[in-house]
Amino acid sequence: MKSLSSSSPGSSEDSAQSLLLTARLYDPCSFLGMHAAPNGRLIRVFQPYMSRVWLHTLSGYQPMRSVHQDGIFEWEGEGVMHPYLLRMENTATGVIEERHDPYAFPMQISGHDLYLFNEGRLLQAYHMLGAHRVRNHGVTGTRFAVWAPNAERVSVVGDFNLGFSMKWNMGWMNDTLSYMQHDPVHRRYHHNELTFNQLYAYTENFVLPLSHDEVVHGKKSMLDKMPGDGWQKFANLRLLFTYQMTCPGKKINFMGNELGQGHEWRVGHELDWYLLERDPHRGIQALTRDLNHLYLNTPALHELDFFAEGFSWIDCHDVEQSVISYQRRARDGSFVLVVLNFTPILRTGYRVGIPGSSAYQEVFNSDSIYYDGSNAGNAGKISPTGQPWSGQPDSIIITLPPLAGVILKTADD
Structure with missing residues (x-):
């Protein structure tokens, strides 16, 4: 057992601490665990998710001293149980946990x-x-x-621990980008590329990537992948980002995508910030910002990303019109409805099935004038019609903008 003293400025322990926090300490047992000390034994633990830690000793649980805000705690004294037990308070949840420290055990x-x-x-x-x-x-x-x-x-x-517990959903990425690159008139023949993902979406903790690898090596920028004229390209890109942010799974969107860059990522150049002088590009940036805020502030869009309970189809069978609609739910039962139109046709009088018989309101519209869209949409309350639809007990009639997605919430939320 090595002899150590508590960390002091400029000590070798400071160097080991820095290496530990940057994952460069090749012998963590030399720093963590139990060591001989002037006043008995020094116990040092690394628990980054814990706000408080106690050590079980012969005289009961003793509080450990926090020596670094990233989760390093120490205790020095006599009467340590072996292998010693830790009691910890989780920073995020406040839950008290008890478990043995792995570094309490020998090789x-x-x-x-x-x-x-x-x-x-x-x-x-x-x-x-x-x-x-x-x-x-x-x-x-x-x-x-x-x-x-x-x-x-x-x-x-x-x-x-701290390990990365998520997996890139390459199937979702490949299917989605393949679908979006079809001319809208042909998308009805590829509808399964939108719906197939739900067959395996909860088998892993998936991330939905629109990554660096998809905007280099001749694959084109996200904007340039989109079909149609200039207006349709931007509308398709806004629709793609709306679909990504409302689909179950965490999100990755590579830098520059949010500006609607026209060329591929170039490692030797900065982002094309000058594009923000133009309305369509400012619209993409504003849409990305608002989607991020909506995702953060709407539990239904993120709490159950990895669980089937957080998603259900309203209608995945409207193949001819290339429209899909689904519900995203939170743990407390609150939900939003998402309706996506993958054609450039303005659909007035579009009927959507709803759970219950509440009135609804539009909380997001990718065709908004704020995003340089055509500003077709739904103002005010949308009342239920009393007609069952798509297996739901009631329905509403909405205006569905071209190449756009809308997000609806009950009007009393």
Whole structure:
């Protein structure tokens, strides 16, 4: 056991702390865990999601001292239980959790096994590598070991740490961009490219990417991918961004997309900020800003992104008109309706099924004049008609703008 003292300015512990927080500390056991100290034992833990941490000692739970705002805590004294137990308060939820610190346990792979492995003579390496359920000092857990000689760092992904737990939905990206590049008159023949994603959307924690890789190497900018004349290209792009932000899954939109750049991403040049002198480009930027705020402030659009309970179709069968409509829901039951028109035809008197019999109001319209659209839409309250539709108990009649999406909420929300 190494002898350490609590961190002081300019000490080696400061350097180790900095390396830890930047994921460059190659021997975290030298910094975290239990170490000999002048007043007994020094316990140091890294719990970035916790606002407070207590250590279980022979005299009960003792508060640990926060030494860095990113989640490093220390305690020094006698009477430490082994393996020591932590009680922690989650910063985001306020929930109190108890669990053992992984760094309370000694090395789990024997020196003999490492010697044989390095010589290439460990014939049953699978017993050492991979994930294995083990019981150590009366505590049951999972031991992970990998061989990655060229890796600078390895992270274990799970509910217990900081690992990246999401996966890019390449199927959604490829299907969506393929669909959007069809001339609107032909989109009805490719309707499944919009609807297929829901068959697997909740099998992983998906991110919906409109990424760097799609605007380089001759693939064209997002704006240039869109079919039609100048006005239709911008309308299609506004519609694409509306679809992305209302579809279940987290979002990635590469820089420059929000300006409606006409050429591909160029690594040696800055973004084309001068485009914001032109109304259509300012409209794309304003739409992106407003969609981000709406997503942030509307739980129905983000709380259940990874769960089927957060989404249901209103109508995915309007193939001939290339229109889809769906409901997004929050944990508390609040919801929004999304209706998307993938053709340049203004559809007045369009009937949409609704749950219940409330009046609705339009809270977002990608065809708004504020985004340099044609400003077709729905002002004021939209009353229910009393006619069931699309398997819903009631319906409303709306104006559906060309190449545009609208988001509706109940008028009493």
